[in-house]
Amino acid sequence: MVDRQKALLMVLLALLIYPNDIFGGAFQPEFSGPITNLTVPLGRDATFTCLVKHLGGYRVGWVKADTKAIQAIHDHVITHNQRVTVSHSDHTMWNLHIKGVQREDGGLYMCQINTDPMKSQTGMLTIVEPPDIIPEGTSSDMNVGEGGQVKLTCRARGVPAPRVSWRREDGRNIIIREQSAVSGQNQKSHVSTTVTEYFGEDLKITKISRNEMGVYLCIASNGIPPAVSKRIFINVHFSPVIHVPNQLVGAPLGTDVVLECFVEASPKSINYWVNDKGAMIISSVRHDVQAVAKSQFEVRMILTIRNLQKHDVGTYRCAAKNSLGDVESSIRLYDILLQTAISDNTRKRNFEYYGGRKYC
Secondary structure, eight states, X not given: OHHHHHHHHHHHHHHHHSTTSSGGGTTOOEESSOOOOEEEETTSOEEEEEXXXXXXXXXXXXXXXXXXXXXXXXXXXXSSOTTEEEEEETTTEEEEEESXXXXXXXXXXXXXXXXSSOEEEEEEEEEEEEEEEOGGGSOOOEEEETTOOEEEEOOEEEESOOEEEEEXXXXXXXXXXXXXXXXXSSOEXXXXXXXXXXXXXXXXXXXXXXXXOEEEEEEEEOSSSOOEEEEEEEEEEEEEEEEOSOSEEEEETTSOEEEEEEEEEESOOEEEEEOTTSOEEOOOSSEEEEEEEOSSSEEEEEEEESSOOGGGOEEEEEEEEETTEEEEEEEEEEEEOOHHHHHHHHHHHHHHHTTTOOOO
């Protein structure tokens, strides 16, 4: 009986001291699940988990496979990277934590068990980066003459590589004009394509018009939020042009009358009114001068004449001037007889014609 108890005690001691060499390897450790590959944005935290069963007296280690750098053995961190820590739960779940991942942290990581031969499994850490626009390779605001061409460039970086697109901030279409050869001739024609969004790092606009002036947005996205954009303003320059809706305006004496001109110019023009004596008109008790912006390059010039008098009748000129030229247009203002005055004059002439007799 005593010998039997001694034998049992020896077996228990052997299990405690040499748990992995008993019973022909029946307690050999093994992995109970694969390591999940990780995709983590730059600066975020990453955790690899290695699931093990029957670990016994063996130890778990972590190695960065591409550099062969040992990260940790069991509970002890070996690497000098202070962002790396380890933890475990019940000797079955072993974790490698990397705080605030950097680009150099990306790569293959290996979880090892120091059996003979060694057992291991790997997991990949992929570091992704949201897009960022590179200032040095990206266009800034620019000026171009009407009818000329511009090339907008937008360079972006990120992991995965960002996709670059262009939009107009005001939502209007982008016009792409391309040359194409005319069949059987040595001539080329321009083919226009209208798009709401253009894809590519370089946007070329030829034969640009004033209506294409404005803010263009370079947008970079790669599926990793947030997408980023840059505003680029294209200023199209041209000499002033004046449009007059009504070149002949009539109004009764004693009433207020409004004259208007529409000016298109870029750079912005100096706009003013001149009467038929060549004197510039400014706001006063009887005159109100206004300029209302209609768009980035169009202004509505308004001249209000209060209590129209006989001496106000005549020709008025609206004028515009910028660094590229000047222009003016005229409006003829005349007075209109009121209907009551016309009727009175007509009755007076009829009365005189019929010798002062009244006919009903």
